[in-house]
Amino acid sequence: MKDYDVCIIGSGAGGAPVALELSRAGYEVVVLEKGPWLKETDFYKDELACCRRSVYTPSLKDEQHVIEDYDGKDAQGKYKWTATPTSESGSDFWNGNVVGGSSNFMSGFFYRLKPQDFRLLSEFGPIKGANIVDWPIGYDELEPYYTKVESEVGVSGVVMPHPFAEPRSTPNFPFPPTVEHPISQLIDQTCQAMQLHPIRTPRAVLPQAHAGRRGCEYSGYCGSYGCSSGAKGSARAALLDRAVATGKCQIIPRAKVQRLVSDAKGKVTQALYVDAAQQEQTIRAKLFVVACQAIETARLLLQSTGPKHPRGLGNNTGQVGRNLVFSAGGTGGGEFPYAKFGEALKARGPFVNRGLQDWYFIQDKKLGRLKGGTIDLLLRHPNPIARANSLKRDEDDKLLWGSALKQKLKTEFTRAQSLRFEVFNDWLPTDDCFVTLDGAVKDKWQTPVAKIRVGYHDHDLVVAEYLSDKAKAVLRQMGAENISGSVSGSPPPNLVAGGCRFGNDPNTSVLDKTCRVHDVPNLFVTDGSFMPTGGSVPYTWTIYANAFRVAEVIRTSL
Amino acid sequence: MTLCNKPQTNQTVEQLLREWETSLSPELTAKLTLLHERRAFMSAVCKGAAVISVLPIMAALQGCENKTTIEQLQQQPWITFAAVQQQLFPADGNGPSARDLNAVHYLKFVLEATDTDPDDKQFLLDGIKWLDGVADAQHGQHFSKLNPLQQQQVVEKVAGSEAGGRWLSHLLLYIFEALLADPVYGGNPQGVGWQWLEHQPGFPQPPRNKRYPELG
Numbered sequence: 001m002k003d004y005d006v007c008i009i010g011s012g013a014g015g016a017p018v019a020l021e022l023s024r025a026g027y028e029v030v031v032l033e034k035g036p037w038l039k040e041t042d043f044y045k046d047e048l049a050c051c052r053r054s055v056y057t058p059s060l061k062d063e064q065h066v067i068e069d070y071d072g073k074d075a076q077g078k079y080k081w082t083a084t085p086t087s088e089s090g091s092d093f094w095n096g097n098v099v100g101g102s103s104n105f106m107s108g109f110f111y112r113l114k115p116q117d118f119r120l121l122s123e124f125g126p127i128k129g130a131n132i133v134d135w136p137i138g139y140d141e142l143e144p145y146y147t148k149v150e151s152e153v154g155v156s157g158v159v160m161p162h163p164f165a166e167p168r169s170t171p172n173f174p175f176p177p178t179v180e181h182p183i184s185q186l187i188d189q190t191c192q193a194m195q196l197h198p199i200r201t202p203r204a205v206l207p208q209a210h211a212g213r214r215g216c217e218y219s220g221y222c223g224s225y226g227c228s229s230g231a232k233g234s235a236r237a238a239l240l241d242r243a244v245a246t247g248k249c250q251i252i253p254r255a256k257v258q259r260l261v262s263d264a265k266g267k268v269t270q271a272l273y274v275d276a277a278q279q280e281q282t283i284r285a286k287l288f289v290v291a292c293q294a295i296e297t298a299r300l301l302l303q304s305t306g307p308k309h310p311r312g313l314g315n316n317t318g319q320v321g322r323n324l325v326f327s328a329g330g331t332g333g334g335e336f337p338y339a340k341f342g343e344a345l346k347a348r349g350p351f352v353n354r355g356l357q358d359w360y361f362i363q364d365k366k367l368g369r370l371k372g373g374t375i376d377l378l379l380r381h382p383n384p385i386a387r388a389n390s391l392k393r394d395e396d397d398k399l400l401w402g403s404a405l406k407q408k409l410k411t412e413f414t415r416a417q418s419l420r421f422e423v424f425n426d427w428l429p430t431d432d433c434f435v436t437l438d439g440a441v442k443d444k445w446q447t448p449v450a451k452i453r454v455g456y457h458d459h460d461l462v463v464a465e466y467l468s469d470k471a472k473a474v475l476r477q478m479g480a481e482n483i484s485g486s487v488s489g490s491p492p493p494n495l496v497a498g499g500c501r502f503g504n505d506p507n508t509s510v511l512d513k514t515c516r517v518h519d520v521p522n523l524f525v526t527d528g529s530f531m532p533t534g535g536s537v538p539y540t541w542t543i544y545a546n547a548f549r550v551a552e553v554i555r556t557s558l
Numbered sequence: 559m560t561l562c563n564k565p566q567t568n569q570t571v572e573q574l575l576r577e578w579e580t581s582l583s584p585e586l587t588a589k590l591t592l593l594h595e596r597r598a599f600m601s602a603v604c605k606g607a608a609v610i611s612v613l614p615i616m617a618a619l620q621g622c623e624n625k626t627t628i629e630q631l632q633q634q635p636w637i638t639f640a641a642v643q644q645q646l647f648p649a650d651g652n653g654p655s656a657r658d659l660n661a662v663h664y665l666k667f668v669l670e671a672t673d674t675d676p677d678d679k680q681f682l683l684d685g686i687k688w689l690d691g692v693a694d695a696q697h698g699q700h701f702s703k704l705n706p707l708q709q710q711q712v713v714e715k716v717a718g719s720e721a722g723g724r725w726l727s728h729l730l731l732y733i734f735e736a737l738l739a740d741p742v743y744g745g746n747p748q749g750v751g752w753q754w755l756e757h758q759p760g761f762p763q764p765p766r767n768k769r770y771p772e773l774g
Contacts, residue, residue, distance in 0.1 A: 042773055045760025048739050049770035088585075090592030221760035228762050348758045384757050388734040389594075392727065399723045401646045401713065401730065406653055413755035 004030045005558060007271050007285035009257045009300065012101020013543045014291030014527030016235035017152070020242055021551035023249035027558060030250045030283055031240070032273055034292075035097035037253040038104075040237070043226030047383050050225050056105065057094035060087040062444040065295070067091060068453040070432075070489075079432065081453060085441050093452065093493040095293060099253055100236025102293065102494060103540060107223030108204035108232055109376055110155050111537035112146050112545075114166045114360065115139035116371075120426070120533045124371050130428035130457050131323055133532050136504050136513035143169055145545035150174050153233035153544055154210060157202030157353075164360045178207045178216055181350040183336070183419060187377060190478045191356070201355040201376060204233030204540070213237055218349035220382055235544075255281070258447055259304050260288060260523070266308030268523050274445060287554065291527035291547070294324060298435040298499040298529065299450040301510075301517075314510045314517040314525075320500060321435035324452065325534040327495035328460035329373065329423035330468045332485025333380065334475035335416040341479075345417040352378050352419070359470055360536060362463070372463060373425030373536030375471045380418035387413070419480065421471040423464050423487070424495075425536045428457040433491075435499050456489035464488075497528035497539050514553040515546070526550045571695045575719035578688045582721055586677055590724060593678055594731055635686045636662050638702045639729075642689060645706075645713045646726060647733050653754035656733055664736035664745040665729070678728070685725040692716055740764055 005027035008015045015031060023029045035056070049055045064086045071082040086093060095102030116123045119134040126132060147169050149155065156175035159168065177200050191198040205222070208215040213230035222232065230237040243249035254276035261270040271283045290297050298321035302312035314320050336345055359372040380387075391412055394400055400408060427433075432455025437448040464487035475483045503509030506518040515530050517523040526547040528539045535542070569577070582590075630636065640662040649655035656662070669679055686701075693701040693712045701712060716722035736745030738752065742764050746752065752759050764770075 036773075038773060042768060044740075044762050044764035044768055046740050046742075046764040046770065048735070048743060049764065049773060052735070053770050055770045055773050088589065090589065217761070219760040219762075220758065225760070346756075382758075382760070384738040384752070384755065385731075385734050388738060389731055392730050392734075399717050399727055399730075401717060401726060402648055402710070403650045403652065405730075406647065406650065409755060410652060413757060 002028070004028045004283065004285040006030070006287050006289060006554070007032065007283050008289040008291065009260075009271060010101065010291035010293065010297070010527060011099045011235060011240060011251060012096070012291060012293065012527065013103045013235050013540050014293075014525075014547050015289060016100070016239040016243070017544055017547035018289050018291070018524075018526055018551040018554065019249050020152075020239045021548065022555060022558075023243045023246040025555050026248060027555075028248055029243070030252065030285070031243075032255040032257050032271060032283065033099045033251060033253050034256045035099065035253065037099040037251065038226065040228055040230050043104075043228045045219055045221045045225060045228075047385050050105075050221075051383055052385060054092075056096050056098050056226070057092065058097060060090070060092065063094075064441065064443070064449055065093045066438045066441050066449060066451040067093070068451060070455055079455070081455075083438075083451065085449075093295065095494050098236075099251060100234040100240060103234040104226045104232075104236060105224050106204070106232070106234075106494075106538075106540055107378070108540070109355070109538050110157075110202040110204050110541040111355070111357075111374060112166050112168075113139065113142075113535040113537060113542055114164065116361070117533065117535040118142075120371065124369070127428060127457070127459055130430055130459065132428065133501075133503065133508075135532055136502055139166065142542070142545050142549060143167065145548040146541065148548050149541060149544045152548070153204055153238045154206045154213070155202050155204055155233070155541075156207050158200050160197070160199055162197045162199060162357065164357055173202060175207055175210070177353055178203055178205050179218060179350040181347055181352050181379065182344045183379070183417065184352055184354055186341075186478055187352070187354045187419075187474075190474060194474065194477055196356060196358050196474070199355045199357060201353045203351065203353060204238075205351075206231040206233070212241070220348035222351075223381065224383075256445065257292075257300060258445060260290075260300065260313060262304065262306030262309055262313065262520070264307050266306070266520055268304075268313070268520060287522045287524070287558065289524045289526055289554070291525065293527055294496045294499045294529045295435050295450050295452060297525055297527055298324070299437065301500070301525075302435075302437050303447060308519070313520055313523060314500065316519060317507050319508065319510045322431075323429035323498045323501055323532065324433045324435055324496065325427040325429050325498040325531065326433075326454075326456075326491035326493075327534060327538070328425045328427040328456065328464055328489075330464045330485060330487030331420060331422050332468060332472060332475075332483070333418050333420035334472075334478070334480025334483040335418050336478075336480055337416040339415075341417070348379075348382060356470070356474070359467055362466060364466070367462070367466065370463065371426055371536065373423060373467050375467055375474075376422045376424065378420050378422065380420055384413070416481070419475065419478075421468075421475070421485070423467040423471065424538060425460065425463045425467060427460055427491075427534055429498060429533060430455060430457050432456075454491045456491070461487050461489060495538060497531040497534050497543075500525050500529035501532040502530040503532060515550045516553075524550055524554060569691070569695060571692050571715050574688060574691045574695060575716070575722055578721040579719065582681075586681075587724070590678060590681060590728070593675060594728055631662060631666070634702075635683065636666060638686050638689065638700070639665055641702045641709060642713065642726075643729060643733055645709050646730055647737075654737070654750045656736070658747075659733070659736040659745050659751060660747060661733050661736040661745060664743065665732050667744055668732055668735075681725065682728055685722075685729075688722070688725075689716060692722075742766055742769055
């Protein structure tokens with residue numbers, strides 16, 4: 001059996017930068033990925049494959065989660081929680097289980113965190129019931145890697161002056177923005193009239209061919225879909241293909257790691273996995289990297305007990321799985337009738353590429369100074385089956401059918417463009433959001449599934465509501481009709497981090513500042529699990545950047 | 559299946575619809591709601607020989623190689639499914655009808671999918687029995703034997719009940735898939751649904767060997 005220098009578990013945005021950097025440096029790297037290796041030639045604009053069947057994720061019968069939802073308070077005023085397996089609820093917490101992970105299916109809205117996000121406690125003070133802490137590193141330590149991601153993954157955009165712009169070490173993005181939709185002009189005019197500062201959202205999408213990848217072909221079906229051109233900066237297209245090309249990186253798809261084995265000294269020695277033929281296999285390596293996305297990373301560590309780690313790897317102080325965060329926020333939108341705004345708004349393909357961070361930090365008479373967030377603007381998702389299904393009831397919730405239904409479909413599909421907004425704000429870490437192993441429910445390999453308690457902090461909704469109101473005001477000013485918006489404490493499963501905080505104190509964190517597990521010298525975690533607080537932007541750029549940072553630590557330690 | 563049996567007619571329409579509802583456990587209705595309001599539920603489907611199309615309704619049907627023959631679709635329960643689909647999505651001069659979309663063939667593809675949720679499958683199939691029961695109580699005949707106006711009246715009754723409304727809502731979802739999914743799956747022939755709703759599909763579109771059952 002071959003001995004590897006590094007074994008990486010998980011091939012997404014957390015694992016791939018490590019695979020690329022270490023294989024480029026000449027180390028023997030193996031990547032174990034649970035899902036299949038799908039490539040550009042497997043991705044089509046097929047709503048059934050993308051979004052209506054379990055193609056890129058496991059069947060919930062085979063592999064599931066147990067979700068503990070808030071269920072009111074008991075007589076003593078204590079929270080009650082109801083646990084439901086997702087095979088019963090139909091609620092799916094998987095993202096992309098394929099080579100490259102869920103980065104294959106992201107929209108690629110790429111925002112950096114801001115320096116204040118690294119010291120949320122110092123900047124904004126404690127909030128009762130929230131486990132807010134400062135990060136053990138500052139923005140300046142991550143900045144070089146944000147910059148590195150711009151060229152390695154491919155980020156397109158243009159730097160714009162903004163009151164809350166984070167510092168950057170290069171003057172501009174390496175790729176110009178992708179082609180933009182006519183509605184973006186209307187957004188700019190409106191926002192400028194409102195004294196706001198619309199940002200051209202940086203995108204992990206190449207506007208032109210680069211390094212063996214084709215440029216964006218503007219099909220208009222990006223988020224939730226695998227990219228057929230390679231323009232989207234998935235971990236697979238942007239990084240892993242190049243890692244494999246070094247001849248030093250082997251990717252084993254359909255390899256489900258069951259457990260990491262550790263020795264009497266506490267070091268990890270082997271990864272045990274089940275291969276595509278359902279045979280048990282073993283990988284030996286000098287060093288192991290776990291990057292299975294926050295929930296599954298916590299699950300794997302908890303399952304990996306050993307003589308020095310009776311409660312699971314890195315869990316001797318009981319911290320693994322705690323302080324899981326999602327992204328708080330909400331969503332809404334407004335309609336722009338073609339009769340009033342012109343047929344040009346029908347265009348499908350170009351991107352809106354606009355965001356608002358004017359309220360990333362809020363100074364409000366009533367609320368005082370508090371951390372706000374990001375508003376991203378985008379067109380309604382183009383999937384027509386989902387849309388038709390959402391139109392089958394009338395205002396009184398009565399089922400429509402026959403000619404009345406057909407007329408409604410015709411009218412709604414052809415009447416107006418819809419501009420949506422998404423609010424991203426901090427999902428405050430609390431004692432009510434965490435991962436453990438379920439005591440009863442097992443997956444098809446008879447290992448316990450992850451149980452996730454998904455409580456949120458009420459403060460999250462206050463901030464989300466504030467931002468949602470601002471977004472609605474912009475839509476109103478633009479002249480939109482049927483403006484709506486809602487905020488929710490429901491966790492978005494595709495925006496998840498935390499669970500293995502990094503920090504300086506082993507009693508309150510799982511990883512040290514280099515993302516090495518405190519008491520396991522040859523084990524690193526490089527997905528979004530390390531984040532002690534989430535910030536108010538999508539996580540992917542930060543995950544990529546941090547994984548490049550940790551890759552350098554690993555390279556110098558090997 | 560006992561779908562061709564003559565239904566019991568000694569019950570009123572209201573009794574039948576109530577009985578239908580009480581036959582569904584709360585757990586089942588909760589699950590069916592989630593399956594259909596969130597996303598659908600299966601991933602592996604038809605494999606086998608191509609269909610040779612002989613009737614106009616099948617003319618553009620090339621996507622789903624599930625060995626369906628015209629003769630099969632002329633048997634129950636497909637005759638009744640086709641009839642109720644045609645009421646739900648009629649030929650009214652406003653876009654394609656269920657028949658134009660090959661909707662019954664598409665539904666067969668769904669019901670024969672190997673990992674279709676068995677409860678959902680059973681619920682869809684059982685619905686025919688209740689529909690025929692209501693048709694018989696109201697008009698003394700199975701649904702497929704009624705004239706279009708009578709069929710409309712039956713659907714109206716069924717839609718007004720909880721279980722019946724749920725059943726029709728499930729059928730509608732699969733009509734929407736036949737209307738708007740890629741033609742490679744057997745519905746939406748030549749993109750007729752997309753054209754009607756002025757919907758611009760994405761590209762590249764899936765070739766036959768890259769339909770979702772062949773992936774993953």
